[in-house]
Amino acid sequence: MISTTTSSVVRCSSFWLGEVPQTFPVSSVDVNAIAWFKYGLLQLFSFGYDYAGPAFVKSRENDPKFALAYAFEALNNFWPLWGKDDLAASNAIFSSMPGDATANHHEQLYIDAIRAHFNSSLENDTEARLSEAVTVISLVTESHPGDSTGLALLGLWRLVLSAEQAGAAAQSSISLADSNLKSALAIDPRHPAALHYQLHLYDSLDAAVAAKGLPAATLYPEVAQDASHGLHMPVHIQLRLANYTACFAADSLALQAADATCALYGLAGDEGCNMWNLYHSLEYLQFTGYQIGRWKDAMAMNTRMSNSIASAAAKQHPQLASLMLWFMRMDAREILDRAFVMLPQTQLLDVAMNCTNPEELVPGFWTSHTESGATLAHGLCQVFKFRPSADEANPQRVALSALRARFVEVPGEYGWEEPTNLSPWYIYQVNLMHVAMLDAADFFVQAQDSVNSDAKQSLFTQAWAHAANATSIEDVLVPVADSPTILFMSAHELYGMLLLMTGEKAHAAMASMAFAKARSSQGPQLATRLGQARAKALAGLPCEAAAWYEEVLAMMDQASDKADLPFWAELQQGLAMCQSPEDMRQRGAVLLSFNHSIEVFSNGQRGSDLPPYNQSTQSMVFPALVLLLALSVAACSLCSRLVRQRHPYLLCRKEDEEDHKELICQSESA
Incomplete structure (x- = not known):
């Protein structure tokens, strides 16, 4: 053969x-x-x-x-x-x-x-x-x-x-x-x-480290032209640099090579053939397809995975359990990368979205991470689709409680209570973070739906506390060489999404900061860039919002679904937000110095009943500073234009406390 x-x-x-x-x-x-x-x-x-x-x-x-x-x-x-x-x-x-x-x-x-x-x-x-x-x-x-x-x-x-x-x-x-x-x-x-x-x-969230891998990313596919994994490997560098179109192209070739290998061995009809390479590329194609607006292609990858798992189950394939891992991960991304993109705008999930209780698998390095991520996705799906009340007799509450009861077992079941081994400790912490994320969303939705003002305030307080717990875990996560490349969802991203869903202008700056922090843990993604644009729009900063919508547009592949994308109309409106003469003057300043972001970080103490990043509901210092920065942003135009792949923050600090006029801009790598 x-x-x-x-x-x-x-x-x-x-x-x-x-x-x-x-x-x-x-x-x-x-x-x-x-x-x-x-x-x-x-x-x-x-x-x-x-x-x-x-x-x-x-x-x-x-x-x-x-x-x-x-x-x-x-x-x-x-x-x-x-x-x-x-x-x-x-x-x-x-x-x-x-x-x-x-x-x-x-x-x-x-x-x-x-x-x-x-x-x-x-x-x-x-x-x-x-x-x-x-x-x-x-x-x-x-x-x-x-x-x-x-x-x-x-x-x-x-x-x-x-x-x-x-x-x-x-x-x-x-x-x-x-x-x-x-x-x-x-x-x-x-x-x-x-x-x-x-x-x-060189697979690192640090763009300077990842960029060192570009020569090998170019040469390796040429050296091993028919090795599926060899064709996939450039993705580990391009993904860190947010070059998602390059990722999609590389994995398209890798998938073809995996199929060709199976055909060479006479195993084209075997769902388990070349499994660790084929489905690895299939999952990445789904993920990057959603990032670059090729949603139909991304959904096609998930359809292929669903067909493979159904066929393997019918055959009682000996590798069915391993195939189930890929299915669970891709199924979770259909919720997190597709269904949740419009949630801050619509407050609703697609009624066709299937929210279930994923079947538990034997815990282990991959299975624990997959089981936890898939359970998080379906738990959040149940929360936002069914919005279960606290009534224990409510059928949706019963289902969510059953899911959570099993969910909280995952970290303990995995058995790591001390950081004696950093690789499983990382997964253990991620699993704890996932539980806190689900609780934050659950209390948030209950707060939104509560008609009693005292109960509403109490529920929001609990939601923000769980969000703070989740984000604090994410802030100290230290990935190691064999940690999963992509988190299912950043805790900061979920927190930013919840802040946007309040519709309160006072939360806009914190939402923007949350999405900025999400980028530091998972890299720039479609959800975080859309989130930044929406946060700036909520804050009443049309030109900064338009600049972020341009970042979203820059992510779209030439073969993107364009008008068929659920956020396309929003994108077109966002690009046109900066139209008045005053806006245009602001836009000229913003776009020169704003290639990726202007972020102001507050290290103030959190309020007991407020979301993270805030200092006090009574204090107007932070909103005033945000307004000051919006009016003074032209001063930041002197900062150098930064390359698209490096995603810096521009940190502007006051130099003169009396007249608040002089701003010093300095660029720092994200």
Whole structure:
């Protein structure tokens, strides 16, 4: 079914995955064993685990004494950044290696490093086990400094190790990983593994860090032209820079490559074929499609996922549980990325939106995050669609209470009460944040619907308290190397949305700040830019609102749905908000210095019954400052125009407290 060659360039039926460097040791003399090994290695480099494992088996079947093939078959049970590390299966492979298996000294160093990684005596101490593997594989690079593959794998191991560390230790591992990968690329600029792992290293919300990955993002798809994951990887950089159209284009190619791989293996009708790459790209296509106005395409991706899960369920597919993870995530995004976009404007959800109680899955790194996010989405869906009263006999209240009862079990069920391991601690905190978000929305809707003024005030107080709890958790979240790339929904985004739904001008500045903070945790998205525009409009700042609506328009792809988008009419009206002579003068000042945002942050103490970011309902200082900034914004026009991808805040502070005239503008990276 798969044809291979014996050269350093491996092709499978014209399937291009890159090149195995000549410096990599292969002692077997069997032509087929070498060819299958190199094919497996290239699949492993691009996380093609479903194909790497069988290739290594083929290799050792052709040469039963080829020890390196056994070792890399075992390594295929380590899925760095994807949460799989199967010690038992890997050690069983080592046990099956015949006693007369051979390896040269160079190969033996690799085998020793892989054995160290799967050291069962350290099964409960992942950091120690990874540290030992790093120490042993360092011997490869010390003994053979020209081995670019050894350097690439050392960089990967250190990157994964950093997810188990904290503080200076984690930063040291990341810095050393960066150095290792740069050294690998200095030897072989087209090394597929080094390019791949460097993209993961630079996957950061810090735009300056993410921008370092642009060269690899350009080259890696060229190097591994038919590797689905290789074509997807530029998304991890472009997403951080808010280049969503580039993301959509990359994942469109990645999805085609995944389908082509399944066809190559004769598995085009198998819903589980190439699952970890195919559905990964499908989910990202849905997400980025909603960001760039290609909603019909985004919904088509969700339809494909729904059809796949229905077909797999009918077949009782053995991978149905894993497929369910992708379905739950994409189903949640239909609510959070599509249904909620217009909620601040309409106060209602589409009646056709299906709000359910998602089926609970076994907790774990991915399942816990997915289960929590999906439950949050459907809980919020029930809150805003059915608006259940506090009456315990109310059928909608009964359903929501049942959902919440299971929802609050997720963090505790996951079992992390101390931050001894940063990766699961991050997920544990995210899950706690989700519960607080649901409670904030629930009390908010009850407050809106209450007819008793005292009860209304009490319910709003509780809503803002839960919102403060959720946002405070988000503010201290520290993602690590294997944390999920996209949060289901930022707590600050939900808080900003609730503030807009009050319709109160006094809340506009806080809503704007909430969306600004959401960008810092999830990057600039359609919902946050629309939120900023709506907040500025609510504040009575038409030109600042128009500037944000222009940001929204800039996100739209040339193939966007345009007039079919639910916010298109609002967008056109928003773009025309700045029309009067006075507005036009303001617009000229705003657009010069306003390329992305003008934000004023208040560090004042929160009121006991007020939403976060506010100081006092009695104080007019903050609204006066906002008005002052609107009138004085022309002073900020001296600030430099900032590139679209860097999303800075412009912070303006008073220099003269007496006449409030002089403003100093300084740009800071978000």
